[in-house]
Amino acid sequence: xxKGFGNFxxxxxxxLVRDPKILLGMIIVxxxxxxxxxxxxxxxxxxxxxxxxxxxxxxVDNDGGYWANNFTETLQMAGMSVFIERNIVLSDExxxxxxxxxxxxxxxxxxxxxxxxxxxxxxxxxxxxxLNFYGVLSTIGAFESMGSSVIDAWIEQxxxxxxxxxxxxxxxxIIKGKVKRGVDPAMLSGLLMYQSIALPVTIMILxxxxxxxxxxxxxxxxxxxxxxxxxTLPMDRLSILWGKLSGSIIVAAVGAAAYxxxxxxxxxxxxxxxxxxxxxxxxxxxxxxxxYGYLLLGISLFVTILSALALAVIMSAFAEDVRSAQSLVGxxxxxxxxxxxxxxxxxxxxxxxxxxxIFYTIPFSHPIIASKAIIMGDYWTAVxxxxxxxxxxxxxxxAASRLFATEKxxxxxxxxxxxxxxxxxxxxxxxxxxHKKAPQPISR
Amino acid sequence: xxxxxxxxxxxxxxxxxxxxxxxxxxKPGEVFGLIGPNGAGKTTALRIVSTLLLPTSGNVKVFxxxxxxxxxxxxxxISYLPEEAGAYRYLSGWEYxxxxxxxxxKDRAEARRMVxxxxxxxxxxxxxxDKTKTYSKGMKRRLLVARALMPKPKLAILDxxxxxxxxxxxxxxxxxxxxxxxxxxxxxxxxxxxxxxVEYLCDRVxxxxxxxxxxxxxxxxxxxxxxxxxxxxxxxxxxxxx
Numbered sequence: 001x002x003k004g005f006g007n008f009x010x011x012x013x014x015x016l017v018r019d020p021k022i023l024l025g026m027i028i029v030x031x032x033x034x035x036x037x038x039x040x041x042x043x044x045x046x047x048x049x050x051x052x053x054x055x056x057x058x059x060v061d062n063d064g065g066y067w068a069n070n071f072t073e074t075l076q077m078a079g080m081s082v083f084i085e086r087n088i089v090l091s092d093e094x095x096x097x098x099x100x101x102x103x104x105x106x107x108x109x110x111x112x113x114x115x116x117x118x119x120x121x122x123x124x125x126x127x128x129x130x131l132n133f134y135g136v137l138s139t140i141g142a143f144e145s146m147g148s149s150v151i152d153a154w155i156e157q158x159x160x161x162x163x164x165x166x167x168x169x170x171x172x173x174i175i176k177g178k179v180k181r182g183v184d185p186a187m188l189s190g191l192l193m194y195q196s197i198a199l200p201v202t203i204m205i206l207x208x209x210x211x212x213x214x215x216x217x218x219x220x221x222x223x224x225x226x227x228x229x230x231x232t233l234p235m236d237r238l239s240i241l242w243g244k245l246s247g248s249i250i251v252a253a254v255g256a257a258a259y260x261x262x263x264x265x266x267x268x269x270x271x272x273x274x275x276x277x278x279x280x281x282x283x284x285x286x287x288x289x290x291x292y293g294y295l296l297l298g299i300s301l302f303v304t305i306l307s308a309l310a311l312a313v314i315m316s317a318f319a320e321d322v323r324s325a326q327s328l329v330g331x332x333x334x335x336x337x338x339x340x341x342x343x344x345x346x347x348x349x350x351x352x353x354x355x356x357x358i359f360y361t362i363p364f365s366h367p368i369i370a371s372k373a374i375i376m377g378d379y380w381t382a383v384x385x386x387x388x389x390x391x392x393x394x395x396x397x398x399a400a401s402r403l404f405a406t407e408k409x410x411x412x413x414x415x416x417x418x419x420x421x422x423x424x425x426x427x428x429x430x431x432x433x434x435h436k437k438a439p440q441p442i443s444r
Numbered sequence: 445x446x447x448x449x450x451x452x453x454x455x456x457x458x459x460x461x462x463x464x465x466x467x468x469x470x471k472p473g474e475v476f477g478l479i480g481p482n483g484a485g486k487t488t489a490l491r492i493v494s495t496l497l498l499p500t501s502g503n504v505k506v507f508x509x510x511x512x513x514x515x516x517x518x519x520x521x522i523s524y525l526p527e528e529a530g531a532y533r534y535l536s537g538w539e540y541x542x543x544x545x546x547x548x549x550k551d552r553a554e555a556r557r558m559v560x561x562x563x564x565x566x567x568x569x570x571x572x573x574d575k576t577k578t579y580s581k582g583m584k585r586r587l588l589v590a591r592a593l594m595p596k597p598k599l600a601i602l603d604x605x606x607x608x609x610x611x612x613x614x615x616x617x618x619x620x621x622x623x624x625x626x627x628x629x630x631x632x633x634x635x636x637x638x639x640x641x642v643e644y645l646c647d648r649v650x651x652x653x654x655x656x657x658x659x660x661x662x663x664x665x666x667x668x669x670x671x672x673x674x675x676x677x678x679x680x681x682x683x684x685x686x
Contacts, residue, residue: 018534
């Protein structure tokens with residue numbers, strides 16, 4: 001173990017935990033951000049529902065009776081584009097063909113006996129019948145499967161108007177061309193949305209927090225004039241670097257956990273519309289990562305965080321104080337946000353090659369790419385991502401360790417202004433711009 | 445064996461020669477002062493001795509150890525107090541001393557002894573329980589001086605130990621240094637532009653100007669040599685002659 005690492009890490013944690021700026025960011029921001037996020041998501045869901053109410057639907061009318069026509073007409077009058085097919089026995093094979101024929105994403109089958117059942121009910125008998133609904137699962141748009149809940153609403157209305165508690169619906173989802181019976185596409189889509197949004201959001205939060213904490217803690221050593229003393233202590237200089245990185249990871253992880261609690265609260269309230277007794281097993285539907293998948297995802301996330309931290313440490317080493325360090329690491333944020341936001345909604349494989357290369361080059365894209373690839377059973381993409389990000393991290397860590405091993409950690413400084421007159425005090429902190437000869441390492 | 449041996453040291457920042465062939469030596473157990481105006485090169489010289497900066501040319505040895513080649517070993521036997529040093533805002537004075545002591549020893553009892561001694565030297569008493577962000581500049585400096593002296597280093601390097609302090613705090617810090625050196629025989633290399641302070645504390649001094657030593661000797665010896673009543677006058681005469 002590096003000499004002095006444990007002692008230094010303990011100091012780092014004490015300082016970070018006691019800093020009100022960090023606690024403020026961890027408590028106040030989630031309190032403000034998540035209700036806002038909840039509002040936005042709710043608004044988006046309502047818009048999607050309104051849109052879905054006017055969406056296209058194939059009605060396979062295998063009954064052809066009065067009440068079947070009545071039901072179909074009700075949908076048409078509500079503004080839905082309804083394509084009517086008659087007398088088709090729906091099978092796993094012909095469902096997809098039918099969907100592509102009309103280029104729509106949902107089918108409602110009115111089974112034979114529908115008309116008779118309603119008439120029997122009106123005649124005083126206790127009867128019921130199930131319609132069949134098939135919806136294509138789309139993981140691209142967050143609220144694409146609202147059609148399923150619209151059907152629910154129309155059936156409920158039909159029941160209320162004509163035959164209470166007689167008509168029910170059995171829903172099936174078409175995933176990757178296969179029909180999964182008994183699975184509601186709306187619920188599945190909701191869960192996948194949770195997965196596909198929660199991870200990028202967590203990564204964004206974790207990365208921005210880590211970057212900010214690392215930058216602040218390095219710059220704080222300079223601003224509070226404690227770095228010079230540290231560098232002359234009998235400790236490994238790499239302990240300072242690793243202490244900063246480890247402290248930042250630990251505090252950022254705690255912060256991310258606080259965020260995720262708030263975030264799942266918001267999503268939980270959104271998902272509360274889904275019946276509680278329905279338990280969907282995403283793994284059985286091949287839509288959740290396996291143990292190794294999660295392991296790869298964890299490794300991918302870890303090396304990515306490490307790369308961001310090392311980058312932040314290097315950048316903040318060029319700043320004189322906390323404020324300039326935070327401005328400097330601000331340049332990292334766009335490359336953190338861009339892949340997170342974009343890959344929430346886009347499938348990287350459908351993007352033009354040049355754009356794909358850009359995303360693959362950004363190390364912060366990889367945990368998100370990996371999470372999507374792993375769900376599809378593509379572990380190699382995750383492995384290659386890990387190799388790339390690890391290589392990137394090693395290069396950055398090497399640069400960071402060189403920086404800490406030489407006098408540059410003390411003297412390096414980015415200059416944005418013109419040089420002034422050089423007094424000794426100015427020189428002390430600015431040899432980066434003056435050096436002709438690169439400093440040699442002074443620590444072993 | 446000399447405590448510090450600097451031979452023809454230069455430090456160049458771009459086209460500025462911060463040190464220009466600086467040579468001096470410090471004997472074990474003595475208090476040696478580098479004196480000169482702001483920008484003379486005092487801090488750069490101390491930073492090189494304390495392994496923070498690398499000399500552009502020349503060499504510096506601390507108890508026979510080369511500050512470039514044996515930097516890690518040098519750091520085992522020195523203690524450096526920078527001019528503008530600070531303490532960690534969110535640690536109490538006591539925690540700060542504990543944190544620092546643990547770098548010098550793994551033995552808990554020894555670390556505690558160090559901290560107790562530093563607490564006594566600093567004279568901060570109960571205030572050591574408070575976070576350092578609540579300390580005045582003088583209190584902070586006393587804490588830092590105590591921190592620098594507590595491991596009983598073979599060489600204590602103190603850059604402007606009383607810089608920016610009021611009369612009372614300056615007096616207190618000077619007394620700390622003087623008392624500690626007498627008690628443990630620690631070698632001290634300090635810098636100051638306060639000639640009176642240097643005269644009071646130092647056994648020998650070197651006058652530095654524009655990165656060069658312009659005169660060296662015991663304060664009394666220098667005063668006699670230049671026919672002056674104090675070191676300030678000596679310095680003015682030396683600079684004029686140069």
